Amino acid sequence: MQEIKRWDYNGEGIDEQAMPAAPWDAVTHWVDAARTHAQGDADRPDPDAIEVATVDPTGHPQVRTVLMRYLTPEGPGFYTNLSSHKGRDLRHDPRVAATLTWPTLFRAVRFVGTAHELSRETVADYFQARPWGSRISAWASHQSQPVAGRAQLEAAVAAYERRWPDTGAPDDVPVPDFWGGYLIRCDEVELWAGRRSRLHDRLVYVRTGNGDLSDAADWRIERRQP
Numbered sequence: 001m002q003e004i005k006r007w008d009y010n011g012e013g014i015d016e017q018a019m020p021a022a023p024w025d026a027v028t029h030w031v032d033a034a035r036t037h038a039q040g041d042a043d044r045p046d047p048d049a050i051e052v053a054t055v056d057p058t059g060h061p062q063v064r065t066v067l068m069r070y071l072t073p074e075g076p077g078f079y080t081n082l083s084s085h086k087g088r089d090l091r092h093d094p095r096v097a098a099t100l101t102w103p104t105l106f107r108a109v110r111f112v113g114t115a116h117e118l119s120r121e122t123v124a125d126y127f128q129a130r131p132w133g134s135r136i137s138a139w140a141s142h143q144s145q146p147v148a149g150r151a152q153l154e155a156a157v158a159a160y161e162r163r164w165p166d167t168g169a170p171d172d173v174p175v176p177d178f179w180g181g182y183l184i185r186c187d188e189v190e191l192w193a194g195r196r197s198r199l200h201d202r203l204v205y206v207r208t209g210n211g212d213l214s215d216a217a218d219w220r221i222e223r224r225q226p
């Protein structure tokens, strides 16, 4: 049999006595730690890369990686093309799940909830902070649609570059109507910590009320078996 390389996970684990009563502090503490850990190390995956799972109109699960460019007590979120397959999925069924995984810290966070479109104001603020080239690409890409070849995409980019040259101003490229973002309003937030011999720690914040991630009264904590 082929030899399998096995890694034992020996992270810090989770002490529920020390865990904040609301998920917001727990999540931001881990996100900050992952960002610090990744700093200046090109070999570490982007700490904000998040896998987002949706259900397509046929009921089939779909998953892809995006960047968590939004994180407030309302929930985590991301920006994308609203006409993409994920946009189509979420219009049809807003239920969503997402995971942030930081293998070198033996940690992962899992969010389960429903997706809500971010306001046009929030989207515009983020879009205008993106580099000019990324804003041009957002116009040129009909995300998730087939394309005859890369040349077709590059021709579309060149046409938009001529239309909206880089002036250095944040609004030199308008915000496309079809571009936006989603906030995940969470019903569950799980913190997973890898421990020795696969006897990991899993602590799940389960929503009990209508508040946001920082409202301790609206969450209970449950430990689940690994």
Ligand SMILES: Cc1cc2nc3c(=O)[nH]c(=O)nc-3n(C[C@H](O)[C@H](O)[C@H](O)COP(=O)(O)O)c2cc1C
Residues within 6 Å of the ligand: 046, 049, 062, 063, 064, 065, 066, 067, 068, 078, 079, 080, 081, 084, 085, 086, 087, 143, 144
């Ligand atoms: C590290 C990484 C980051 C990505 N970030 C984004 C993102 O923030 N937004 C986005 O729409 N796609 C992003 N993508 C591309 C998506 O994975 C995916 O290809 C695209 O959104 C189309 O997905 P869909 O056809 O399921 O809608 C990223 C891919 C990777 C690997």
